[in-house]
Ligand SMILES: O=c1nc[nH]c2c1ncn2[C@H]1C[C@H](O)[C@@H](COP(=O)(O)OP(=O)(O)OP(=O)(O)O)O1
């Protein structure tokens with residue numbers, strides 16, 4: 492697939508799109524599925540992999556281009572891996588601030604030692620809508636859930652997540668630093684290797 496010159500990013504999340512674009516650099520012409528439709532596909536899968544494939548196929552169908560989707564989320568150990576694939580919908584679609592408020596509330600009485608978890612990212616690339624062999628890559632970013640929001644960068648749960656080995660939250664890392672270390676960066680490194688990019 493080193494002949495990949497143009498692809499569509501199958502995401503409606505501005506924060507994610509920015510990170511994926513920065514990681515892909517300018518060797519590939521990147522479009523966004525929002526250019527083709529504002530309708531978000533229903534994420535009916537039971538796994539990150541299934542939802543990533545579903546979003547990639549949808550974008551490939553809409554655009555006629557190869558499509559790259561990212562399905563990601565935060566898996567908290569004390570919650571048995573929740574919110575996981577439901578991370579974006581944790582507070583019933585009320586958005587990042589409501590999701591973060593709910594997570595803090597649910598973990599209110601959980602002590603530091605038990606506030607571990609990880610960000611998960613699965614990237615799925617399909618060459619066309621019916622591609623029988625999607626390229627799948629995953630990345631994990633372990634850390635712990637803070638007691639209050641810290642930092643202004645990033646998106647989603649970043650202000651509540653302190654990655655292992657960092658003294659600050661993911662939202663306090665410079666964007667370029669997050670893009671070298673995150674779950675998404677780890678999955679993207681694999682993908683670039685697979686594609687010869
Ligand atoms: O680096 C991250 N930093 C902070 N939060 C993150 C990150 N990566 C995923 N997350 C959270 C955001 C959202 O609550 C969920 C992803 O849900 P997910 O369905 O994959 O994405 P989405 O609905 O926001 O956009 P779309 O499906 O159009 O790509 O996990």
Ligand SMILES: [Mg+2]
Nearest residue numbers: 504531534579
């Ligand atoms: Mg989504």
